[in-house]
Amino acid sequence: MANQNIEINRDAVEAAIAKLRRERGEAVLDGQRFDDSKIAQAEAELAAFSDAQAARIARQREQEAKDAAANVKAKIKRIAELEQKRLVAWADLEAATRAQLKAIGNVISSTESERVLMNDVTAAVPMALGPFENAHRLRGRIGEFLHAAKINFEVPGAGGIYGQAPLQDWREAERKELGSFISALLEECENGEDN
Secondary structure, three states: OHHHHHHHHHHHHHHHHHHHHHHHHHHHHHHOOOHHHHHHHHHHHHHHHHHHHHHHHHHHHHHHHHHHHHHHHHHHHHHHHHHHHHHHHHHHHHHHHHHHHHHHHHHHHHHHHHHHHHHOOOOOOOOOOOHHHHHHHHHHHHHHHHOOOOEEEEEEOOEEEEOOOOOOHHHHHHHHHHHHHHOOOOOOHHHHOOO
């Protein structure tokens, strides 16, 4: 509102100066005296309005600079917070990955133990229990989670990108993979014991 009033007053003073200059011109033409102090006073007032406008622009720029500095400061603070959160997330991921590596070791060792024992019982050991097939399934299933997290990774020499399949229950998937064979084998063993 104050800025608007300054512009209105400035316009009024400019109009007054124009009027005074015309009056001075007419006075000179008519050979009369004219008080130049009126124009000087109006011009000083006009200069004051110009100074006020310049001060307003300077204040606005100073405020914009302060706002920009505050914005940068807030972002830096947020970056510091996010950095702490990121480092905690990495620590959590490391702990989870180490636990996962242990679980992967359990999967590999239990599968290998089962394969060895099954080999003692029957010559028809499913290929799915072999080390390569087992590793292939492990990579694919771990890839499912990476894919769900929007991370695709290529396994060198494995013929493509893992992680394209939707998430599934791994235990159930293993049951489907080998369930019928294991069930038949167990049933055959039970029947053999009955005879």
